[in-house]
Amino acid sequence: MNQNSLKIAAAVLAVLAVLLGIAVALSYRATTADAAAARAEAEAQRQERQETDAAQAPTTLAVVAIKPLAANQPIDRESVSLLPVAVTPAQYFTDLDKVIGRTPLVDIDAGAPVTARYFGRANQLARVIPDDHVAMSMEVNDIVAVGDFIRPGDNVDLLVYLRGGGGVEQTQARILLPKARVLAYEDRIIDRPEGIEEDSAQPDTRRRIRTAVLAVPEVDVTRVMLGMSVGELRLALRGQRPLADDTTETGLQMTDAATQAEADAKVPDQVISLEELGRIKPPPAQARNTPPPRPSVEIIRANDVTRVRP
CATH class of the missing domain: 1.20.5 (Single alpha-helices involved in coiled-coils or other helix-helix interfaces)
Incomplete structure (x- = not known):
């Protein structure tokens, strides 16, 4: 090429x-x-x-915080509003009146729906405690709880038995708290610790515990606590019929001395000592010191009858 x-x-x-x-x-x-x-x-x-x-997505009207809500502070009307939310929250509120005035347990951010979990669960027991009272619990069994017939709403007397010694001069029993209202009574079973296998040949060793919750006046809390700590307790169930008024009108006005004497003689808690309980009542002093009558002789003279003692 x-x-x-x-x-x-x-x-x-x-x-x-x-x-x-x-x-x-x-x-x-x-x-x-x-x-x-x-x-x-x-x-x-x-x-x-x-x-x-x-x-096309559905929207839900819910109470939403439009301002940051501080914990332990009541919610005011200016801090919440009813707004649509794209995602339906759990346990949300649709009424502002059900939120206003309530106190959240934790902080709530602005823009977050206000739900029931921020307020915690309501304490049903706290709602039934009378004014000027507190709830105190005590461990009971069938004997202490009147054969397990105690029920919430009953009225009971709380009795205490104190043995002599340890600051108590004489063994005695007394009413520690009269006319106490039973707020709650429950039966719980305490299981054995985990990791311990139960032997089918052995009896059930689970411990059954009953707890009675009483309404105690605030002025008697320390007294009842001390009695529960050092004495043996019993519950005495009262009848459900209305208690009759023990006061009677005599129509006569008592003097100050008589009123004071009656107050001094009254025993509020019906205390009785072991010595008083076991004491034998002696015979009357007059019957013990009076000698028996001497024999007499009857003398009859015509229409005259005379009796002569030798």
């Missing part, structure tokens, strides 16, 4: 290479434009779908 033929072949190859490069560049640009258009179309469709879903 001569030199001219080589030059022509080289020129043809160069032209083909240029044409091939142009074709590749055009194809890449077309592919890139198609991909960008496809991405743009997909993004537009996704945004349209989100807008459609948001428009």
Whole structure:
């Protein structure tokens, strides 16, 4: 092959290479434009779908905090509002009056729905405690609890038995708290610790515990606590009939001395000592000191009758 033929072949190859490069560049640009258009179309469709879903999504009206709510502070009306929420919260409120005035146990962020969990569970026992009283519990069994017939709402007398010694001069029993209201009475079973297997051949060793909760006046709390700590307790069940009034009207006004004497003689807790309980009543002093009568002789003289003692 001569030199001219080589030059022509080289020129043809160069032209083909240029044409091939142009074709590749055009194809890449077309592919890139198609991909960008496809991405743009997909993004537009996704945004349209989100807008459609948001428009079709149901909304719930709930009480929402529009200001930060501090813990242990009552909620005022300016801090909450009834607003729609996209996600329905658990135990939400739809009435502002059920939230205003209540005290949350933890802080509530602004924008958060106000739910029941922020207030905790209501204490049912605290609602039945009378004014100027507190609730005190004591462990009881069938004997202490009047044969297990004690029920919430009953009226009982709390009795205490004190043995002599340890600050107590004489063994005695007394009414520690009269006319106490039973607020709660429950039966619990205490299981053995985990990891200890029960032997089927052995009797059930689980401990049964009963707890009675009494309404105690605030002025008697320390007295009742001390009696529970040092004495043996019993509950005396009162009848459900209305108690008759022990006071009687005599129509006569008592003097100050008589009133004071009656107050001094009254024993509020009906205390009785072991010595008083076991004491034998002696015979009357007059009967013990008076000698027996001497014999007498009757003398009859006509219509006169006389009796002479020797």
